[in-house]
Amino acid sequence: MTRTPLRSTLVLFAIAAATALPLAGCFPIMAGGAAVTASVASDRRTSGAMVDDEAIEWKVGDKIAQRLGDRVHINVTSYNRIVLLTGEAPREEDKALAEQLARETDNVRDVVNEIQIANPTSLGSRASDSSITAQVKARFVNQSNGAFAANHVKVVTENGVVYLMGLVTRREADAATQIARTTSGVRKVVRVFEYIPEEEARRLDRQGAEPKDTPKGNP
Template identity: 85%
Template sequence: MTRTSLRRSTLSLLVLAAASILPLSGCFPLMAGGAAVTASVASDRRTTGAIVDDEGIEWKVSDKIARQLGDRVHISVTSYNRIVLLTGEAPREENRALAERLARETENVRDVVNEIQIASPSSLGSRMNDANITAQVKARFVNQSQGAFAPNHVKVVTENGVVYLMGLVTRREADAATQIARTTSGVRKVVRVFEYIPEEEARRLDRQGAEPKAPPKNGP
């Protein structure tokens, strides 16, 4: 079985697992259709293990923060290649520090970038505006005329008008994505949380993601 086939099979199992758990707990977000998930995973530069870990890390850290801090804070947890980005608001410095400690103590977390602001939780209107900015940035990534980078290689998170960009990218790709994000309406600032890789490594990872699926075996 090729690396791509293994990744597709693993994520298919994850989709089924999440679907079976969702009606019971309500803790998992609704996932995209199988075809969309397969296409995204096949071209992802992360390993299958990292993708699986990122999903688990986000859920575990969010659950820990909710249990410890409740509605006193508004903290979003984003994990990419096992690096955790914490964004949002907390009323006290000790709340901010606790959220970071909970994230760092979580299994498989490599590092934590703490961007939590000391402030009251943001309003619903502010969060809706952030969601709109994220959608605009992603749309502009897709519609870029130069094709400087693949849109699914850059993860976009927005908090209070500040756009955070994550991903395994080259310096050239990072610069192109940053330029698009910073010129999007409503964006106050862009923070790069990228992991940088050489151009040769990027091409190697992309070739692996483009490997054709192995043909099915005949017989038992």
């Protein structure tokens, strides 16, 4: 498998300490074919990348489950063929193997390994993470200034740490980070964005054009 180096375009770790503030607003639930179609149409990834992301998550998750079993708790998230690994593993060898399995998977361009060396979190902790993810998404939707489209930023939470992924401009990344870091329960924010220029973002949003797999821009 051939992977394209992303060091020039991918910001791997930009960690911001979280400040707990009261949460206001609720998250509107969208359902039905029209909502799903609108979401896909406004996604900045290519249609091929979206299909690949779903397949990558399934393949990598299955490999990890087969090789490491339930002694680890590892979540696999793929966005634009970049894999984010989060969760816990008891040994460094388990963490390294999970990354290796991800890198060997077809169509994976790069891997961001954020697995912590620890025992798996409790069900209560995971429920809290799900709640935090929902709260961050709700605040994205309810932002008053419309600094970015909520569906352009993917949110993953693990043990109170929020990871943000997406094809975004730096302005959008900063706005999303500020919302996430001021959401109740968030300990810190890790940015795993690919940056695109403002002009490219406007073109994609206006025309529904498909972005390149490796957008131009400096990390």
